[in-house]
Amino acid sequence: MGKPTGFLEYKRENPTKRDPFERTKNWQEFQIIMPEASLRKQGSRCMDCGVPFCQTGTTMAGSGEIGCPVYNLIPEWNDLVYRGKWREALDRLHKTNNFPEFTGRVCPAPCEGSCTLAISDDAVSIKSIEYHIVERGFQEGWITPQPPKTRTGKxxxxxxxxxxxxxxxxxxxxxxxxxxxxxxxxxxxxxxxxxxxxxxxxxxxxxxxxxxxxxxxxxxxxxxxxxxxxxxxxxxxxxxxxxxxxxxxKPRDVEVEGRELNGIHFAMDFLTANTKSLLNSNFQDQDYIDAKDKHVIVIGGGDTGTDCITTSVRHGAKSITQFDINKTKLEERPANNPWPMFPIVHTVDDGHKEAKAVYGNDPRAYQLMTTKFVGDENGNLKELHTISVETKIDENGQKTRHPIAGSEKVWPADLVLLAVGFxxxxxxxxxxxxxxxxxxxxxxxxxxxxxxxxxxxxxxxxxxxxxxxxxxxxxxxxxxxxxxxxxxxxxxxxx
Structure with a gap:
């Protein structure tokens, strides 16, 4: 532990990202590399706790996940970053994780939710440090092919x-x-x-x-x-x-009246076609599901749904709304979600920030259940009907949805993307x-x-x-x- 008082002296600093409005004009990654001095300070915030829950990678019965599933040696490489020993930090990172450049970008960081510092302060910025370690490794040429010395023949x-x-x-x-x-x-x-x-x-x-x-x-x-x-x-x-x-x-479907109408697609079909067209021709082949000038509704409040927002914003959608059947989460951990479990709290993801920057408001709408799709005379989707619902837990521990009378609403919709899981x-x-x-x-x-x-x-x-x-x-x-x-x-x- 390089600096015992680091967590007292320095506040958490998140990596800078390009402006949400400006970055929607292209498909480039938007996280900006932090200065080394800032990263070393962030590494010094690690408390080197007696029991580092951040790297436990386990679950609690009837509750949630705790720590890093690949058992990253987080306190070790935090300390090495603080000391400026980046090559050693990379070696420790690769010891448990084959692809830190992937997790450093797309992992929701359960490690940070289990950080001891997060009990009463902002967690150590573990994910950001991981990202910078591996990118430094590629930049310096430290990451090279390591073929095995012998083969088994199997x-x-x-x-x-x-x-x-x-x-x-x-x-x-x-x-x-x-x-x-x-x-x-x-x-x-x-x-x-x-x-x-x-x-x-x-x-x-x-x-x-x-x-x-x-x-x-x-x-x-x-x-x-x-x-x-x-x-x-x-x-x-x-x-x-x-x-x-x-x-x-295998995607989960939404089985309601009008499901057969044109303009209703599974989220992964939408995302896959978009990326293929982008990589193959920069969209010149027109072989993708275009959200341009359409009222887009994403059904599903998870990460895949948010990815549909990210994509639709860049297409130039007329409007974007994301339906979540649940209530909005609390800003603080609820009583049944204590540390060191992964925190189930309200967050604003990058896709939500982009939609707000472009359209003026957070795209999410809560406690909504789709009751019907309606099309025009040509079989094309034109609107979507919903009712608000209250979610309760029955005696068997199962979620049940209860419609709220008088809460029916009609939404204009040209494109619906189903992101309700698999x-x-x-x-x-x-x-x-x-x-x-x-x-x-x-x-x-x-x-x-x-x-x-x-x-x-x-x-x-x-x-x-x-x-x-x-x-x-x-x-x-x-x-x-x-x-x-x-x-x-x-x-x-x-x-």
């Missing part, structure tokens, strides 16, 4: 190139196995590439890491859907083990491999072991645990790689 197929798949591939390659990653899309990255707008995680950041992994010996095969372009039988014949990291990509992984590969599933239709594989009902086949990430965070996907990919390595070699040195 071959492993990783299906899916999202954060879980990339993490599993990286770890297995370190162990000396020959790894092939299959991706059905035309670019590597899965959710990282096509599920997150370029302004939050630019494609060149993903490609930078993929290129390193290729140089370390991993083989990537895009436009290759397992079960279609290559059969599961061929996988079984060619590889010694398989890790499934296919995500939970129901589980797609079933084709599950059926072909004859895998057991759990009651939520996820692949059945015990946490910590990851082995499925079929020997030599493992599952990690959202297809096993359900829709979750990028950092949890990285964690599960790493752990599944360890278990797969143990299966192949009888023992494993992977963490």
């Amino acid at each position: 071959k492993v197929a990783v299906v899916g190139s999202g954060p879980a798949g990339l993490a599993a591939a990286a770890q297995l390659n370190k162990a000396g196995h020959l790894v092939t990653v299959f991706e059905r899309e035309d670019r590597i990255g899965g959710l990282l590439t096509y599920g997150i707008p370029d302004v939050k995680l630019a494609n060149h950041i993903v490609e930078r890491r993929v290129k390193l992994l290729e140089e370390e010996g991993i083989l990537f095969k895009a436009n290759m859907e397992v079960g279609k372009d290559i059969t599961t039988a061929e996988l079984d014949k060619e590889f010694d083990a398989v890790i499934l990291c296919t995500g939970a990509t 129901t589980g992984p797609e079933e084709k590969i599950i059926q072909q491999l004859k895998l057991e599933t759990d009651k939520r239709s996820n692949i059945k594989a015990e946490y910590g072991q990851y082995v499925t009902s079929v020997e030599g086949v493992y599952a990690a990430g959202d297809n096993r645990r359900g829709q979750s965070l990028v950092v949890w996907a990285i964690h599960e990919g790493r752990e599944a790689a360890r278990e797969c390595d143990r299966y192949l070699m009888g023992a494993s040195n992977l963490p």
Whole structure:
């Protein structure tokens, strides 16, 4: 601990971001690099607590998540940054996290919610420090390919190139196995590439890491859907083990009158088409769902819904509204959400700030349930009907929605984006491999072991645990790689 009084002397300083209105004119990332002196002060705020909950990575029964799922050695690299030892800080960061440039951009930072300083003050700016450590590493040329010195001769197929798949591939390659990653899309990255707008995680950041992994010996095969372009039988014949990291990509629908009208789309279809068109032609191919001059309504109050706002603002939508079926959250932690759990409080995300800057108000509307879509004579969406609801918890602990009489409202709508979550992984590969599933239709594989009902086949990430965070996907990919390595070699040195 470099400066015992740092947390008393310095206040939290967040990284500067470009003006919300100005940045909506392009698709560039908008976080500005902080001066080194400021970052060292921020590192000195770390208290080096006796029990660093920030790095615990666990859950409390019946409550919420605590700390960093990949067990980042946060107090260690905070101290190293304070001391100006950036290279050492990078080494400690990479020891637990294969891709800090991803989590440093898109992770909601459960570590900060569990920071001891956050009990009575602003948390240490852990996420910002992580981001700056890894970017300093790339800038200085410290991050270079590290291929394994020897090969085992064992071959492993990783299906899916999202954060879980990339993490599993990286770890297995370190162990000396020959790894092939299959991706059905035309670019590597899965959710990282096509599920997150370029302004939050630019494609060149993903490609930078993929290129390193290729140089370390991993083989990537895009436009290759397992079960279609290559059969599961061929996988079984060619590889010694398989890790499934296919995500939970089946979107949850909104089943109300008028759902068949033109102009209603799933959020991921909207986001994927947008990024493809941006990367392929800078939108010149017109092969995307355009929000320009449209009244856009996003149904769903989560991060995916906010990404739809971010994208629609840049298209030039006429108006944007985001429906949340729940009440607005409190500014302070409620009694049932104490430290060190991840704080469930009201926040204003970057997309909300941009919408307010352009349209003059926060785009969110609360306690709304859609009752009907209405179209014109050509089958095109023109309006949406809602009713306000009150959410209650029944005797079984389940949420129930109760309409509020007289609260009906009609909204003009040309484009509706459904961002109400996902129901589980797609079933084709599950059926072909004859895998057991759990009651939520996820692949059945015990946490910590990851082995499925079929020997030599493992599952990690959202297809096993359900829709979750990028950092949890990285964690599960790493752990599944360890278990797969143990299966192949009888023992494993992977963490």
